[in-house]
Amino acid sequence: MPATATNKRTVGIAIIGNGFAADFHAESYKRVIGVEARLVGVYGPRPEGRGAFANKHGFEKVYSSLEEALEDPDVDMVDACVPNKFHEDMVVRTLQAGKHAVIEKPFTGAFTPGQDEAGWQRCLKDGLESADRMIRAESDSGRTIMYAENLIYAPGVQKARRLLDAADTPILRIVGEESHSGTHSPYAMVWSSSGGGSLYNKGCHSLGAALHLKYEEGKRRLGRRIRPEWVVAAVANLTKTEAFESEAEHTIRTGWQDCEDWGMMVVGFDDGSIAQINSADIVLGGIQNLLTVYAARAAIKVNINPNDALLAYAPDGDVFGDEYIREKVETKAGWQFSNPDEDWMNGFPHEMQDFCECAVSGREPISDSVLGRDVVAVSYSAYLSAATGRRVNVPID
Secondary structure (H helix, E strand, O other), X not given: OOOOOOOOOXXXXXXXXXXXXXXXXHXXXXXXXXXXXXXXXXXXXXXXXXXXXXXXXOOOEEOOOHXXXXXXXXXXXXXXXXXXXXXXXXXXXXXXXXXXEEEEOXXXXXXXXXXXXXXXXXXXXXXXXXXXXXHHHHHHHXXXXXXXXXXXXXXXXXXXXXXXXXXXXXXXXXXXXXXXXOOOOHHHHOHHHHOOOHHHHOHHHHHHHHHHHHXXXXXXXXXXXXXXXXXXXXXXXXXXXXXXXXXXXXXXXXXXXOOOOEEEEEEEEOOOOEEEEEEEOXXXXXXXXXXXXXXXXXXXXXXXXXXXXXXXXXXXXXXXXXXXXXXXXXXXXXXXXXXXXXXXXXXXXXXXXXXXXXXXXXOOOOOOHHHHHHHHHHHHHHHHHHHHOOOEXXXXX
């Protein structure tokens, strides 16, 4: 849904949350050019946390309640960096308050896991109904949902899109992976707050990028988005296997309650092409963020992480001190892929640039609510497939 255009070149931003995602969102807004991204205010669950966050990033205000942020006339766009279970409520309330809504991935979810086929069908239904309520609120409000899927905006993914456009060639197969040694967020290990495990919270990145590339191909070749049609999937809890638990010490994070720590899906599109999506929280060596595109007249590999733009060696882990090396790497010893600007390679500044431009111009964001809903539809269809062992048709309409 396109935003209502304004003559403003300033976007007043409120961030809800003061954790991991909020931190790199705030840093990325500072890198927006051509539009003034004004950091108006922040609200977080604890006064000391939100106060420290405001001081760190230079926010003008600290809100004592969510309502105060939503009612602030200086705020044009609310960026919700909150656990998945709050996404729908945050987006709907933001839109109803007349603000644009930025919502982290995944779009929304179903927060009671299935136990049998009927239960997983209910999950799919609940997730889609939640997404549809959000999209109806977007349509009714005249404001826009900006779906914060950063991988779409990664320079490597956008360069891949431009190369495919230049080649004017159909994509036959996409292979994507996001994996590392365990989530930052304890809430992601519990279904009632996360709405899924690795398949959903890691797989949504590569899936989102694959959907985006197929959308753009479809617009170029067919005059419409190419959409997902079916999915086959599997999930596992590899940190709960006897072999893993027999190890005396674990660098890989444990503590998963009712969410999987590994998942994969094969997605079929309505033009006959496929995407293979791998996701895991059991991979050592730092985050793996990779996308390969096999087209009829081209092949493209996008190595977001690890990236060999800067390689550094140290004989032990103390040599580099507190200097950041790479997301999720377990040690600073040995050869390291230390990306010179990891946020830039991950697409975060480009994402916020797009959102701020949309807020002032009225155009649609590259990562929109259609993409968010399709991720929900594919992912919960994948859980149904994993539970039943069958290929599942994706309800996209």
